[in-house]
Amino acid sequence: MANSRSAIKRIKVAAKRAQRNRHVKSTVRSAVRAFHTALENGDNAEQQLRLAIRRIDRAVNKGVLHRNTAARKKSRLTKKLNKMQAMTE
Numbered sequence: 001m002a003n004s005r006s007a008i009k010r011i012k013v014a015a016k017r018a019q020r021n022r023h024v025k026s027t028v029r030s031a032v033r034a035f036h037t038a039l040e041n042g043d044n045a046e047q048q049l050r051l052a053i054r055r056i057d058r059a060v061n062k063g064v065l066h067r068n069t070a071a072r073k074k075s076r077l078t079k080k081l082n083k084m085q086a087m088t089e
Helices: 005-041 045-061 067-088
Strands: none
Touching: 005 045, 005 067, 045 067
16 A cells, blocks of 8 residues: 555546546447447448547547557548448449
8 A cells, every 4th residue: 555645646546547548448449339330230330430530539639549549440440431332332
């Protein structure tokens, strides 16, 4: 256990931030999962992609995801949508 008051505060702050980060990551994963489901079913995948990208960008702004990681995720999701649209045409 921490001895100083500042160390005790740091533990509390770290726990609170970890909880917030866990929530933000969870919303990103849920949005990506919803996009994949919409892509398989063929309904409003573009709208789900926009929502997923919005969630990813928000995670970057909060410092949960690195910007390059976010760019890679957005690129891969967009690539999947474009591939599916090309196959249906």
